Amino acid sequence: xxxxxxxxxxxxxxxxxxxxxxxxxxxxxxxxxxxxxxxxxxxxxxxxxxxxxxxxxxxxxxxxxxxxxxxxxxxxxxxxxxxxxxxxxxxxxxxxxxxxxxxxxxxxxxxxxxxxxxxxxxxxxxxxxxxxxxxxxxxxxxxxxxxxxxxxxxxxxxxxxxxxxxxxxxxxxxxxxxxxxxxxxxxxxxxxxxxxxxxxxxxxxxxxxxxxxxxxxxxxxxxxxxxxxxxxxxxxxxxxxxxxxxxxxxxxxxxxxxxxxxxxxxxxxxxxxxxxxxxxxxxxxxxxxxxxxxxxxxxxxxxxxxxxxxxxxxxxxxxxxxxxxxxxxxxxxxxxxxxxxxxxxxxxxxxxxxx
Amino acid sequence: xxxxxxxxxxxxxxxxxxxxxxxxxxxxxxxxxxxxxxxxxxxxxxxxxxxxxxxxxxxxxxxxxxxxxxxxxxxxxx
Amino acid sequence: xxxxxxxxxxxxxxxxxxxxxxxxxxxxxxxxxxxxxxxxxxxxxxxxxxxxxxxxxxxxxxxxxxxxxxxxxxxxxxxxxxxxxxxxxxxxxxxxxxxxxxxxxxxxxxxxxxxxxxxxxxxxxxxxxxxxxxxxxxxxxxxxxxxxxxxxxxxxxxxxxxxxxxxxxxxxxxxxxxxxxxxxxxxxxxxxxxxxxxxxxxxxxxxxxxxxxxxxxxxxxxxxxxxxxxxxxxxxxxxxxxxxxxxxxxxx
Numbered sequence: 001x002x003x004x005x006x007x008x009x010x011x012x013x014x015x016x017x018x019x020x021x022x023x024x025x026x027x028x029x030x031x032x033x034x035x036x037x038x039x040x041x042x043x044x045x046x047x048x049x050x051x052x053x054x055x056x057x058x059x060x061x062x063x064x065x066x067x068x069x070x071x072x073x074x075x076x077x078x079x080x081x082x083x084x085x086x087x088x089x090x091x092x093x094x095x096x097x098x099x100x101x102x103x104x105x106x107x108x109x110x111x112x113x114x115x116x117x118x119x120x121x122x123x124x125x126x127x128x129x130x131x132x133x134x135x136x137x138x139x140x141x142x143x144x145x146x147x148x149x150x151x152x153x154x155x156x157x158x159x160x161x162x163x164x165x166x167x168x169x170x171x172x173x174x175x176x177x178x179x180x181x182x183x184x185x186x187x188x189x190x191x192x193x194x195x196x197x198x199x200x201x202x203x204x205x206x207x208x209x210x211x212x213x214x215x216x217x218x219x220x221x222x223x224x225x226x227x228x229x230x231x232x233x234x235x236x237x238x239x240x241x242x243x244x245x246x247x248x249x250x251x252x253x254x255x256x257x258x259x260x261x262x263x264x265x266x267x268x269x270x271x272x273x274x275x276x277x278x279x280x281x282x283x284x285x286x287x288x289x290x291x292x293x294x295x296x297x298x299x300x301x302x303x304x305x306x307x308x309x310x311x312x313x314x315x316x317x318x319x320x321x322x323x324x325x326x327x328x329x330x331x332x333x334x335x336x337x338x339x340x341x342x343x344x345x346x347x348x349x350x351x352x353x354x355x
Numbered sequence: 356x357x358x359x360x361x362x363x364x365x366x367x368x369x370x371x372x373x374x375x376x377x378x379x380x381x382x383x384x385x386x387x388x389x390x391x392x393x394x395x396x397x398x399x400x401x402x403x404x405x406x407x408x409x410x411x412x413x414x415x416x417x418x419x420x421x422x423x424x425x426x427x428x429x430x431x432x433x
Numbered sequence: 434x435x436x437x438x439x440x441x442x443x444x445x446x447x448x449x450x451x452x453x454x455x456x457x458x459x460x461x462x463x464x465x466x467x468x469x470x471x472x473x474x475x476x477x478x479x480x481x482x483x484x485x486x487x488x489x490x491x492x493x494x495x496x497x498x499x500x501x502x503x504x505x506x507x508x509x510x511x512x513x514x515x516x517x518x519x520x521x522x523x524x525x526x527x528x529x530x531x532x533x534x535x536x537x538x539x540x541x542x543x544x545x546x547x548x549x550x551x552x553x554x555x556x557x558x559x560x561x562x563x564x565x566x567x568x569x570x571x572x573x574x575x576x577x578x579x580x581x582x583x584x585x586x587x588x589x590x591x592x593x594x595x596x597x598x599x600x601x602x603x604x605x606x607x608x609x610x611x612x613x614x615x616x617x618x619x620x621x622x623x624x625x626x627x628x629x630x631x632x633x634x635x636x637x638x639x640x641x642x643x644x645x646x647x648x649x650x651x652x653x654x655x656x657x658x659x660x661x662x663x664x665x666x667x668x669x670x671x672x673x674x675x676x677x678x679x680x681x682x683x684x685x
Contacts, residue, residue, distance in 0.1 A: 025517050051516035055509065056542040063506035063539070067482065067513025070500035071521075075513065089503050097501070199498040200518055203445075203477045209492045211483075211501035357436070369456035369649075369656035375616050392455065410616045412440040416460030417451060424439035 005182050010174035011036035011078075013145045013181050014104055015044075017152030018076055020186040024050045025068035025075035027061040029083060032116040033172040034106040037078040058083035062090040062103070069094070069101045070210050072198025074156050078104035081122045082113060088131030091165050095135035096212030096223060098197070100159035102152065103137075104168045106175040109333040118172035119333035120256060123311035126169050127285040134224055136231050139167040139284040141255045145179035151282075153187070158237065160193055162230055169284065171307070173257040231286070238288040241280040244270060248277030250350045251295055253304045253316050253326065255281050258342075262305055265343040274350045281312070289319035302326035303349040305342055308333060357407030357424045361395060365419035368392035372411035372420065378404040381411055443471045445496050452490055456656020458613040458646035459488055462555050463526065465619070465626045467495055470522070473630075479522045480514055482507045484536075486528035487561040505536025508543035511550040522633065524551040530560045533569035533593050540599075547604025547638040547682070551629045554595060554641065557648040558667065565651030569593045572670050577651070592670060596643040600676035606638030607631075608677040612645040614663035621673070628678065637682040645671055 008016070015037045018026070026041040038054060045052045051068065055061035061077045068075035079087070084105045094101060107122045109115035126139045138158050142148040152168055159166040195201065199208055214220040243263055245251050254262040259280035266278050279295065279302075281288050296302070296319075304313035304326045316326040329345035331337035359381075366388065372395060373381045384396035397405070407424030442448060445467040453459050470476050481497040483489060485504035492499040502510040507525035515523040532540050532554050540552065559577055560566040566579040570592045574583040584592075596610040607629050611622035622644055629640030645667045647659035654662060 025513060027513060051513075053512060053516060053546075056538050060506070060509040060539050060542065063502060063509035064513035064516075066502065066506075067500065067510035067515075068517040069513075070510070071480075071514055071518045073517040075517070090506065093501075093503050099500075199480050199500060199514070200521055201498070203479065203498060204496050205447075207492075207496050207498050209499045209501070211492070211499075213489060213501060357439070365450055367455035371456060371656055371660055374657055374660065390450075407439045409440040413616055413619050414461070416453065416456065416458050418442045418446060418460065418464065420440070421438065421442075422440040423436045425436040 003182065005180045007178055008145065008181050009036055009176055009178050010145050010148045010170055011106065011176070012040055013149040014078070014152045014168065014170070015040035016181070016183055017149040018102065018156070019044055019048060020183060021153040021156045022074050022187045022189055023076060024073040025065070026050065026077070027053045027055050027064035027068070027075070028077045029055050029058045029061050029079065031058070031080045031083050033108060033175045034078050034080060034104065037104065058086040059090070062087035065101045066090055066094055066099060069099045070199050072194030076102040076104065078106070080106050080108045081110050081125070084122065084125065084130070091137065092129070092131035092133050092135060093212050094165045095129070095137060095227070096133065097210045098163040099165070099210055100163050101165050102155045102159055102168060103165055104152070105170070107169065107171040115334055116172065117336060118257060118307065120171060120258060120307040121309070121311070121333050122169065123284065123306070123308060126167050127287070127315070135227055136285050137165045137167050138162070138234060138237065138286070139169055141169050141282055141284050142174065143256050143260045143280065145177070145181050148174060149181055149183065162234060163197070164230070169256070171257050235286045237283060238286045238291065239282040240288040240291050241278070241282060242291070243278040243280070245277035245279055245295060247275055248300060249275040250301050250303060250346070251277050251279050252346055253279045253281070253292070253302055253312065254306065255284060255312060258305060258307050261339050262342055262346070265339055265346055268343060269346060269350070274347065276346055276350055284312070287315045287319065289315070292316060292319040293323065296320040296323035300324065301349070303329065303346060305329045305345065307331045307337065356403050357405045357422070358402065359397065359405060359411060360421045360423070362419045363388050363394055364390070365417045366392060366394040367417055368394050369416065370395065371414045371416070375410040375414045377408060377410065378406065380404055443468045445471050445476045447494050447496055449493065451494055453487065454650045456647055456649040456659055457487070459555060461613045461619060462553065462644050462646060463491060463495055465623050466524065466526070466553055468623070469626050469630055475522050478520070479524070480518065482511045482514065482523065482525045484525060484527040484531040486531050488526055488528060488555065489562065491526055505531050505534070506539055507531065508536065508539040508548070508550070508552065512543050512546070512548045515548060515550050519549070522630065524553060524630070526553045527555070528561065529556045529558065529568040529570040533595055541602070544599050544602045544605050544639050544641065547606070549633045549636060549638070551633050551640040552642070553626070554643045555646050556595070556643050556671065557646045558592070559648050559651045561648050561651055570595070572666060594671060596641065596676050599641045604638050605641055605677055606679040606682065608641040609675040610643040610645065610671055610673050612663050612668060612673055614645070614660045618673070625675070637679055643671070
C-alpha cells in the first residue's frame with residue numbers, strides 16, 4: 001500500500017492513519033458523518049491483530065478506550081458533536097489520570113441533534129477542555145485527506161509523548177469528500193511504549209493505579225499543577241499554515257475545510273490586487289498565538305472566518321490583544337456557505353468597510 | 356488449645372463475630388481503641404473453649420482476627 | 434508448639450485499616466476475591482477496574498494494578514482492558530448504584546457480548562457513599578433519603594433482581610446471588626466467586642456474582658441488626674442461588 005496513491009474519503013484516511021500508527025483498539029458508535037471509520041475498523045483492525053468493538057453508546061465507547069489505553073495500548077474512538085458531548089466525563093477522567101488516546105470528531109451542525117452537514121461549532125468544546133475541570137486536550141485540525149491521514153498518526157505520538165487524550169477535529173466536508181491519499185509504511189510496534197505507567201507490569205505494594213480521584217489534602221493540587229506544567233510545555237507544539245501573509249495587509253484566519261475555501265478566495269483576490277493572506281491554525285490547542293502575534297506586530301489587520309457563530313475569533317483576539325483586533329464573518333451552521341460569500345467578506349474587510 | 360488474636364486497632368466493634376462463635380467466647384469489652392471503637396475481647400473464663408473454627412475471622416469485615424489452631428488431643432500448658 | 438495459623442490475612446489484601454463503617458461487609462467481599470486470586474497464584478496477572486461508591490477506595494485495599502472507571506462505566510472499561518490484554522484476569526467491583534443505575538447499559542451490553550471478565554456486584558440496597566439515597570435495588574417500602582415515605586412501587590418501580598437478569602443474557606456463563614450474613618453463606622459466596630472467575634479463565638463467558646451485604650449506617654441499624662436484615666428482608670426479595678452455570682461457550 002505504501003507509496004501508491006489511492007482515492008478515499010477523509011474518514012477512511014483517518015482510519016488508515018490510525019491503523020498505520022499501530023492502533024490496537026477501536027471502540028465506537030455509529031453517527032453521521034463518520035461511519036466509514038467504524039466500518040473500516042471492523043474489517044481491518046481485527047485482521048491487523050487489534051480489537052474492534054461497536055459499543056452500545058458513545059459513553060461506553062470512550063470508557064472502553066480508557067480500559068485499552070490503561071494497558072498502554074494505542075486506542076481510539078470517533079464520533080461527531082453529539083457523541084463527543086457524551087464522552088466529556090471520561091475525557092476529563094483521562095486528562096486527569098494522564099491516560100493517552102485519540103478521539104476523532106467529524107463536526108456537524110449543532111446545537112442538539114442539528115443536522116448532518118458540515119459545520120465548525122465544536123471549536124469551544126474541542127479547545128476549552130470540553131468537560132469539567134481545568135484540563136485541555138491537544139487538538140489537531142486537518143483540512144485535506146492527506147492531512148487527515150498524517151495528523152492521525154501524529155495524534156498518537158503526541159498523546160503518548162504527553163500522556164494526554166488528543167482530539168482530531170474535522171467536519172463533514174473532510175469526512176465525506178474523496179481525495180488522493182498516499183499512505184506511508186506502518187509504524188513498527190514499540191513494546192516498551194507506556195511501560196513506565198501502564199497496567200499489567202506489577203502487583204502487590206508497588207502496584208499501579210490510574211485514577212483521577214484524589215481526596216487527600218493537597219493531592220489534587222499536585223495533579224493540577226502537573227497538568228498546567230504539561231500544557232505549558234505543549235506550547236512548543238503549535239502549528240499553522242501561512243499562505244501569502246508576508247506582505248498581506250489583511251490576514252484571514254480560518255481552520256479546517258473553511259481554511260481551504262478561504263485559500264481559494266485569497267488566490268482570487270490576490271489576482272485582483274488585494275493584499276490578503278491566510279493564517280490557518282493546525283493546532284487549535286495549543287493555539288498558535290505567538291505566530292499570530294508576530295503578524296500583528298507588523299501592523300496587519302485580521303478577519304476570522306468560521307462556520308459557526310464566533311468561536312476561534314475569541315482566540316485570535318486574545319492572541320493579538322493590545323496590537324490589533326479581528327473582524328469576524330460567520331456562516332450559520334445549517335446551510336452550506338459559498339466561496340463567493342467568503343470572498344465578498346474578505347473584500348469588504350480588506351477595503352476597510354464594515355462587515 | 357486453639358486461640359484467636361484480636362487486632363485491637365483494626366477492630367471497629369461491629370460485634371458480628373460475637374454472633375457466630377459457636378462457643379460464645381467473644382464479647383464486647385469495655386475498652387476503646389484509639390479510633391474510639393468499643394472493641395471485642397475473648398471472655399477469659401471461656402477462651403479455652405476455642406476450637407479454632409475460624410467463624411469469627413471469616414465474619415469479620417476488617418481482618419482483625421487471626422486464628423491459631425491446635426489439633427485436638429494435643430494441649431499445651433497455657 | 435503444634436499450633437498452626439488457621440486464618441490470617443491473604444497477601445493481596447493490604448495490611449491497612451479500611452474507611453468502611455463498622456459492620457459494612459465490603460471488607461468480607463473484597464477479601465473473598467483476594468483469597469481466590471491468591472490461592473491460584475493469579476495476583477500478578479490480575480487487573481482491577483474500580484468504580485464509584487463506598488468501594489472507590491478499593492485500590493487502597495486490594496494490591497492489584499487498577500484503573501478507576503467513571504461512575505457506572507466499569508464494565509465498558511473492563512471490556513477495553515480485556516480485549517487488548519486477553520492474557521490478564523480482569524474484574525470489576527461495583528455497588529448497586531454504579532452497576533444497576535447509571536451503569537445499567539454498560540453491564541447489560543458487556544454481559545450480552547459475553548466479555549471474559551468477572552463482575553463482583555455488592556448489593557446493599559442503598560447509595561452508601563452519598564448518604565443513603567434510594568438505589569435500584571432498594572426494597573418496596575424501604576425508607577431512604579430520597580424516598581422518605583418508603584419506596585413506592587407505582588412511582589419508583591420494583592427493585593431490580595440483577596442476578597436473574599444477567600442469567601437471561603446469552604453471553605453470561607455464570608450468574609449467582611450469595612449473601613455475607615453467616616459463615617455458611619460466606620462459604621457459599623467464596624465458591625460463587627471462584628465459579629465467576631472460572632467462567633473467565635475457562636473462556637466460557639462473563640462471570641457475575643451478586644453479594645447481599647449490609648449498610649448499617651444508611652439503614653440506621655446496628656451492625657448486628659443490619660446483618661439480621663439480610664436474612665429477614667433481603668433474602669426473601671433477592672433469593673440466593675445459582676441462576677446460570679454454562680459449561681460451554683458459544684462459538685462464532
